[in-house]
Amino acid sequence: MKPETTVIGIQPIELLSRVSGLKEQGCRIVQICCSKKEDAYEMDYSFDNCGALIDLKLTVSPGDEIDSISAIFLPAFLYENEIESLFGLKIRNKAVDFGGKLYQTAKQTPFADKDGENNE
Amino acid sequence: MSVMYFSKNAIKNLTHKPATLMYPNKKRAFFERTRGHVEIRIADCIFCGICQKRCPSNAIRVERAGKLWQIERMNCIQCGACVDNCPKKCLGMKNDYTAPDMAKKTDAYSGA
Amino acid sequence: MSRRSVIPFGPQHPVLPEPIHLDLVIEDEIVVEAIPSIGYVHRGLEKLAETRDYIDYVYVAERVCGICSFMHGMGYSMAVEDIMKLELPPRAMYLRVIWAELSRIHSHLLWMGLLADAFGFENLFMQCWRQREKILDIFEMTTGGRVIFSVCKVGGVRKDMDEDSLKIILKTLDEVGGELKEIETTFLTDKSVVYRLKGIGVLTADEALSLGAVGPMLRASGVGQDMRLTGYAAYGELDVPVVTSLDGDSFARCEVRMKEIHASIEIIRQAIARIPDGEIAVNVKGTPNGQSFIRLEQPRGEAFYHVRANGSKFLERFRVRTPTFANLPALLKILEGRSLANVPVLILTIDPCISCTER
Numbered sequence: 001m002k003p004e005t006t007v008i009g010i011q012p013i014e015l016l017s018r019v020s021g022l023k024e025q026g027c028r029i030v031q032i033c034c035s036k037k038e039d040a041y042e043m044d045y046s047f048d049n050c051g052a053l054i055d056l057k058l059t060v061s062p063g064d065e066i067d068s069i070s071a072i073f074l075p076a077f078l079y080e081n082e083i084e085s086l087f088g089l090k091i092r093n094k095a096v097d098f099g100g101k102l103y104q105t106a107k108q109t110p111f112a113d114k115d116g117e118n119n120e
Numbered sequence: 121m122s123v124m125y126f127s128k129n130a131i132k133n134l135t136h137k138p139a140t141l142m143y144p145n146k147k148r149a150f151f152e153r154t155r156g157h158v159e160i161r162i163a164d165c166i167f168c169g170i171c172q173k174r175c176p177s178n179a180i181r182v183e184r185a186g187k188l189w190q191i192e193r194m195n196c197i198q199c200g201a202c203v204d205n206c207p208k209k210c211l212g213m214k215n216d217y218t219a220p221d222m223a224k225k226t227d228a229y230s231g232a
Numbered sequence: 233m234s235r236r237s238v239i240p241f242g243p244q245h246p247v248l249p250e251p252i253h254l255d256l257v258i259e260d261e262i263v264v265e266a267i268p269s270i271g272y273v274h275r276g277l278e279k280l281a282e283t284r285d286y287i288d289y290v291y292v293a294e295r296v297c298g299i300c301s302f303m304h305g306m307g308y309s310m311a312v313e314d315i316m317k318l319e320l321p322p323r324a325m326y327l328r329v330i331w332a333e334l335s336r337i338h339s340h341l342l343w344m345g346l347l348a349d350a351f352g353f354e355n356l357f358m359q360c361w362r363q364r365e366k367i368l369d370i371f372e373m374t375t376g377g378r379v380i381f382s383v384c385k386v387g388g389v390r391k392d393m394d395e396d397s398l399k400i401i402l403k404t405l406d407e408v409g410g411e412l413k414e415i416e417t418t419f420l421t422d423k424s425v426v427y428r429l430k431g432i433g434v435l436t437a438d439e440a441l442s443l444g445a446v447g448p449m450l451r452a453s454g455v456g457q458d459m460r461l462t463g464y465a466a467y468g469e470l471d472v473p474v475v476t477s478l479d480g481d482s483f484a485r486c487e488v489r490m491k492e493i494h495a496s497i498e499i500i501r502q503a504i505a506r507i508p509d510g511e512i513a514v515n516v517k518g519t520p521n522g523q524s525f526i527r528l529e530q531p532r533g534e535a536f537y538h539v540r541a542n543g544s545k546f547l548e549r550f551r552v553r554t555p556t557f558a559n560l561p562a563l564l565k566i567l568e569g570r571s572l573a574n575v576p577v578l579i580l581t582i583d584p585c586i587s588c589t590e591r
Binding site for chain 3: 005026028029030031033035044046048051053055073074075077078085096098101102103104105110111
């Protein structure tokens with residue numbers, strides 16, 4: 001018995017309208033996850049709708065900026081600052097901006113390189 | 121709402137024996153399953169190096185040519201992954217802890 | 233208008249077990265705004281998953297946090313099992329539930345103690361931890377570790393509990409449940425305790441939901457969300473009482489956690505009564521390929537695990553979102569408008585666990 005999980009692939013341009021729709025349905029934000037692919041970043045925005053998990057998946061090319069959803073879901077600012085400080089992905093219009101310094105790591109954006117060198 | 125309800129307990133604690141042990145005069149008995157430290161029966165070891173590969177904290181080093189099995193005691197996290205995966209069952213988890221130390225130390229066992 | 237000043241709170245503070253820093257903007261001893269900065273204990277455990285064999289990584293995953301360590305290992309294992317479509321033997325599921333609920337009791341008792349310590353009730357603090365010690369002894373007896381169990385693995389559990397251990401658990405729980413009565417009465421009725429908690433840091437249900445709060449934080453505000461109701465592990469076969477309160481203040485959060493200890497004792501009793509015989513693990517062959525989203529209820533609230541694998545023995549991505557991370561925005565909200573003297577207790581009421589927040 002596994003709770004329902006829906007994964008929806010979207011375009012970065014749709015993000016804000018989709019997220020506002022979820023807000024109107026009364027969803028709760030669960031998390032935002034960023035992962036580095038070979039040539040792009042993959043973002044997962046997860047929301048909880050009364051026990052069911054809704055996951056919005058989108059791909060961002062390096063160098064592109066995406067919009068912050070913290071105007072719709074305030075807690076998103078922490079996740080977005082985390083992604084900026086670990087992956088170096090730029091997110092504009094965050095409710096609170098830590099300037100990529102949420103985590104003060106010895107190496108800048110430590111999760112950005114895929115091969116994992118210098119991480120041992 | 122009550123006032124001074126817990127004073128009863130405080131007085132009880134004053135007149136009763138302590139709940140703690142007078143360490144180190146009285147030592148606590150370990151349970152049979154307590155994961156204290158890893159021990160090796162070096163005579164049975166075939167220096168295959170599986171424990172070294174399995175160790176999540178890279179505490180074990182095996183030198184096949186020199187027949188040397190080394191463990192960095194301070195790095196070991198007592199997870200027991202090496203014990204579970206040892207093909208010769210020569211590794212075991214003992215239920216007493218390694219002694220505290222001022223420096224990191226490596227225990228080496230050689231199976232000449 | 234009075235002058236505003238900024239008071240730095242932490243990273244080292246007697247009330248904080250782990251480092252977090254808050255900049256408190258103060259106006260006449262009243263907090264106007266709080267700005268958090270974290271990152272003192274970031275260890276990069278998510279990245280480490282990419283260079284460790286997925287079977288051995290469970291020993292790292294459970295070290296994300298020292299208090300909910302078992303549930304981190306369990307969440308990681310569940311995510312990998314979900315990808316690999318492994319059917320776990322029922323006994324393993326029940327054993328996981330027993331250990332998970334014991335962890336919840338131990339975590340809540342630890343928190344009650346810390347809370348008592350935060351408002352200066354030393355005796356109460358010691359009595360809470362005295363009870364917790366009995367639970368830790370159960371852990372040591374059944375798993376070999378007092379804090380880190382290393383008992384969960386991909387495909388099941390590593391150690392079984394025999395009849396005698398189960399009997400000892402029941403006996404200890406009766407004992408703890410009985411001794412808790414005195415502590416509970418003190419927490420819920422003692423004048424000085426009620427004075428420090430009642431009406432302090434109110435979070436309404438709407439705020440809690442929109443700020444993404446989880447766990448006892450959310451339930452104390454009257455929202456009965458509990459991931460155990462989704463029926464992972466053996467929870468689907470057990471009756472899980474969900475404790476809620478409507479007040480949303482610090483007292484409600486204390487009350488919810490207090491009652492959750494009794495609820496957990498009840499769940500363990502059910503689990504021990506129904507635990508089936510049989511295997512405790514399945515053989516794991518091959519490597520995972522695919523992705524999985526797992527959520528489970530930790531003592532502090534809902535934890536989220538996302539595992540993505542590409543068919544090699546190293547995972548492509550392992551993501552954990554721990555409950556404290558989700559509760560931080562709610563903490564900032566409840567700090568607003570409270571006096572500086574209440575800040576330490578308010579920070580404690582979210583049950584902060586910073587190391588697991590930063591992983």
